[in-house]
Amino acid sequence: MSLYRTFSAVDAVEYARQFGAVPDPHTLVVADEIGDGNLNLVFKIRDTQGVSRVIVKQALPYVRCVGESWPLTLDRARIEAETLLVHAQYCPQHTVKVLHHDAALAVMVQEDLSHLHIWRRELVDGQAYPQAAAQVGEYLAQVLFHTSDFYQHPHEKKAAVSRFINPELCQITEDLFFTDPYRDHERNRFDTALRPTVEALWRDAALKRAVAALKHRFLANAEALLHGDIHSGSIFVGPTTLKVIDAEFGFYGPIGFDIGTVLGNLLLNFCGLPGLLAPRDAAAARDNRLQDITALWHAFSVRFSALIEVYGRDPALVESGYAEQFLKHVWQDTLGYAGTELIRRAIGFSHVADLANIVEPQARHACQRHAVELGKTLILTASDIPDAAALLARVRQSGA
Amino acid sequence: MSLYRTFSAVDAVEYARQFGAVPDPHTLVVADEIGDGNLNLVFKIRDTQGVSRVIVKQALPYVRCVGESWPLTLDRARIEAETLLVHAQYCPQHTVKVLHHDAALAVMVQEDLSHLHIWRRELVDGQAYPQAAAQVGEYLAQVLFHTSDFYQHPHEKKAAVSRFINPELCQITEDLFFTDPYRDHERNRFDTALRPTVEALWRDAALKRAVAALKHRFLANAEALLHGDIHSGSIFVGPTTLKVIDAEFGFYGPIGFDIGTVLGNLLLNFCGLPGLLAPRDAAAARDNRLQDITALWHAFSVRFSALIEVYGRDPALVESGYAEQFLKHVWQDTLGYAGTELIRRAIGFSHVADLANIVEPQARHACQRHAVELGKTLILTASDIPDAAALLARVRQSGA
Numbered sequence: 001m002s003l004y005r006t007f008s009a010v011d012a013v014e015y016a017r018q019f020g021a022v023p024d025p026h027t028l029v030v031a032d033e034i035g036d037g038n039l040n041l042v043f044k045i046r047d048t049q050g051v052s053r054v055i056v057k058q059a060l061p062y063v064r065c066v067g068e069s070w071p072l073t074l075d076r077a078r079i080e081a082e083t084l085l086v087h088a089q090y091c092p093q094h095t096v097k098v099l100h101h102d103a104a105l106a107v108m109v110q111e112d113l114s115h116l117h118i119w120r121r122e123l124v125d126g127q128a129y130p131q132a133a134a135q136v137g138e139y140l141a142q143v144l145f146h147t148s149d150f151y152q153h154p155h156e157k158k159a160a161v162s163r164f165i166n167p168e169l170c171q172i173t174e175d176l177f178f179t180d181p182y183r184d185h186e187r188n189r190f191d192t193a194l195r196p197t198v199e200a201l202w203r204d205a206a207l208k209r210a211v212a213a214l215k216h217r218f219l220a221n222a223e224a225l226l227h228g229d230i231h232s233g234s235i236f237v238g239p240t241t242l243k244v245i246d247a248e249f250g251f252y253g254p255i256g257f258d259i260g261t262v263l264g265n266l267l268l269n270f271c272g273l274p275g276l277l278a279p280r281d282a283a284a285a286r287d288n289r290l291q292d293i294t295a296l297w298h299a300f301s302v303r304f305s306a307l308i309e310v311y312g313r314d315p316a317l318v319e320s321g322y323a324e325q326f327l328k329h330v331w332q333d334t335l336g337y338a339g340t341e342l343i344r345r346a347i348g349f350s351h352v353a354d355l356a357n358i359v360e361p362q363a364r365h366a367c368q369r370h371a372v373e374l375g376k377t378l379i380l381t382a383s384d385i386p387d388a389a390a391l392l393a394r395v396r397q398s399g400a
Numbered sequence: 401m402s403l404y405r406t407f408s409a410v411d412a413v414e415y416a417r418q419f420g421a422v423p424d425p426h427t428l429v430v431a432d433e434i435g436d437g438n439l440n441l442v443f444k445i446r447d448t449q450g451v452s453r454v455i456v457k458q459a460l461p462y463v464r465c466v467g468e469s470w471p472l473t474l475d476r477a478r479i480e481a482e483t484l485l486v487h488a489q490y491c492p493q494h495t496v497k498v499l500h501h502d503a504a505l506a507v508m509v510q511e512d513l514s515h516l517h518i519w520r521r522e523l524v525d526g527q528a529y530p531q532a533a534a535q536v537g538e539y540l541a542q543v544l545f546h547t548s549d550f551y552q553h554p555h556e557k558k559a560a561v562s563r564f565i566n567p568e569l570c571q572i573t574e575d576l577f578f579t580d581p582y583r584d585h586e587r588n589r590f591d592t593a594l595r596p597t598v599e600a601l602w603r604d605a606a607l608k609r610a611v612a613a614l615k616h617r618f619l620a621n622a623e624a625l626l627h628g629d630i631h632s633g634s635i636f637v638g639p640t641t642l643k644v645i646d647a648e649f650g651f652y653g654p655i656g657f658d659i660g661t662v663l664g665n666l667l668l669n670f671c672g673l674p675g676l677l678a679p680r681d682a683a684a685a686r687d688n689r690l691q692d693i694t695a696l697w698h699a700f701s702v703r704f705s706a707l708i709e710v711y712g713r714d715p716a717l718v719e720s721g722y723a724e725q726f727l728k729h730v731w732q733d734t735l736g737y738a739g740t741e742l743i744r745r746a747i748g749f750s751h752v753a754d755l756a757n758i759v760e761p762q763a764r765h766a767c768q769r770h771a772v773e774l775g776k777t778l779i780l781t782a783s784d785i786p787d788a789a790a791l792l793a794r795v796r797q798s799g800a
Contacts, residue, residue, distance in 0.1 A: 162565050209719050221621050319612045322608075
């Protein structure tokens with residue numbers, strides 16, 4: 001077993017030569033540290049032509065954006081690699097390829113995706129990738145079905161639940177999604193102009209009860225091996241391709257959490273567009289987001305049902321009609337979790353460019369308020385929103 | 401570490417002398433094997449006066465009532481001992497005391513309870529223990545609250561979920577409660593007279609969907625450290641005392657499963673009484689069962705709510721009103737799981753004396769049919785049964 005040490009650029013190049021599975025390892029010469037995330041070192045390993053060939057990603061033993069005062073387990077690197085490997089088994093076309101990983105070094109070598117773009121940046125720029133939402137839906141259906149009780153043998157699933165116990169990363173979600181935004185907490189971040197909106201959250205008992213139920217299901221319901229952090233910043237897109245990265249939050253949780261996180265990020269973009277683009281472009285991009293939402297749920301639910309129909313193995317759960325019943329529960333969860341993502345990204349610890357990049361403060365605040373109000377609506381009225389069409393109607397109403 | 405070997409009576413005495421925590425170990429001289437369960441050797445260790453002083457319980461590596469063809473993990477002995485130790489931490493007055501356990505030998509020494517009686521036998525004989533139902537409610541509230549997300553820190557709970565992963569014993573429940581009774585399976589056992597009733601189950605698509613949902617929650621929802629098999633045969637009662645034993649099915653599962661199992665056994669007794677006792681005695685005993693049901697839920701729900709109020713630690717889950725909302729979900733689950741217990745004990749693999757002891761076949765069949773029909777009602781109409789009073793009304797209606 002290797003012993004943990006933080007990689008320098010030289011270490012990263014050496015490691016990529018050894019484990020990068022490139023045919024000409026000696027041509028790898030430069031490592032650019034590009035980690036813009038909060039938790040890791042990320043090196044692009046370039047060859048003598050300057051071409052990026054593989055990625056070396058190493059977990060740091062603390063939260064990078066906060067510093068060494070917030071320690072964080074290195075075991076997340078193992079969980080990330082193992083989650084990606086499981087997901088690649090069931091949806092290789094949309095899961096970043098892990099070429100090598102080492103749990104003790106907390107390091108992973110993965111395929112280079114420089115030819116693709118981070119979806120969030122494209123969404124913020126108003127660039128449409130009309131196939132992306134359906135591709136994410138396909139990814140979620142494949143990976144969540146194949147790790148659910150519909151497919152996995154109960155013995156295998158229980159062993160996997162244990163292997164993917166992820167306390168520290170889950171706690172980040174437990175705190176940042178479900179706890180902090182609903183009370184006065186030092187980690188919340190919002191401009192003074194938002195204070196009345198935020199204080200209304202803190203006083204809203206019905207909302208807090210509904211969020212408690214969502215948190216409880218996040219804590220207790222081990223429905224499938226989630227990605228756990230599938231926002232538009234952990235998705236690479238190209239004209240025909242989509243790849244999911246960054247699975248260190250992987251654990252067995254409620255299926256609606258993953259779908260809700262993606263949905264929430266599409267809605268965050270919807271809320272931010274009027275502050276990001278000129279009116280006509282914003283309106284067109286908003287229409288695209290609404291189409292994305294429909295495509296996401298349609299692709300997920302149609303594929304998930306079809307997989308149960310064809311490959312479902314649990315003799316009780318494959319009962320005709322149960323898939324549909326279960327998907328109603330997933331849809332309800334999806335709406336609720338999307339709502340929590342909208343709220344926490346607008347006023348919590350971790351913001352998104354879709355809102356934060358809006359330069360003009362009044363416009364930014366209006367978009368942030370919209371995100372909070374839409375989030376509340378989804379959480380509180382989920383049971384009155386039976387399907388994607390009803391959701392679009394609510395979203396359009398909210399856009400006043 | 402000791403190596404596993406099956407204990408003889410002599411081994412059991414020797415072990416009790418060593419680990420029984422009795423002040424006069426040399427007086428222990430005789431071991432009576434009394435295991436009437438399906439899975440274990442159970443020795444009563446008597447002293448020179450013939451007094452039973454401690455119990456030595458050893459897991460066998462196969463299902464005893466089937467034989468060596470059905471192997472079963474010895475790890476269940478560790479899980480049983482550890483579950484009982486956790487439960488004793490929170491409800492010592494109603495949990496059998498574990499004096500010693502050894503995982504490798506799959507053996508446990510526990511306190512002797514010869515002064516008490518198995519509750520099922522008393523229920524079958526029409527003996528009332530008016531305090532028992534409330535005591536079980538107290539036990540369930542204490543052990544389930546203290547191992548739930550309301551109380552346990554998420555890190556501790558996740559570690560405990562992993563430690564109590566119990567695949568083989570859970571599979572017995574998954575198969576015998578939720579799968580076999582709803583299709584033609586060789587493990588089902590029922591007289592030919594019951595066949596029309598049973599075949600109606602196999603054809604009832606709505607029922608099978610509802611049972612699929614219950615099974616899915618049993619598989620996925622890790623709400624608390626359940627006893628996992630708390631029927632009236634795993635409860636000892638006395639005039640003022642109640643002790644729960646036999647926790648080898650312990651795992652993190654849905655809270656309503658434990659409560660529903662107890663409730664289901666009270667209802668099985670209710671269904672069987674007209675076949676077991678003379679009409680007037682049966683009617684009186686039935687009234688007692690209905691009172692037991694009210695007392696069970698009342699004791700559980702009042703204590704569980706009070707514990708959340710006073711000791712709840714999760715800042716989101718202690719939100720005012722959420723406990724009540726969660727208890728509604730638990731009540732719904734309780735009704736459903738009670739329904740599955742009624743059905744599987746009437747026509748599945750493992751029967752109960754409350755029905756099986758009815759000598760006259762026609763009377764037995766009538767009571768078994770009643771159990772099946774009542775089980776169906778609970779599973780299918782749970783959402784129309786808001787509280788214990790409504791349940792009693794349904795049960796009285798069903799007793800026609």
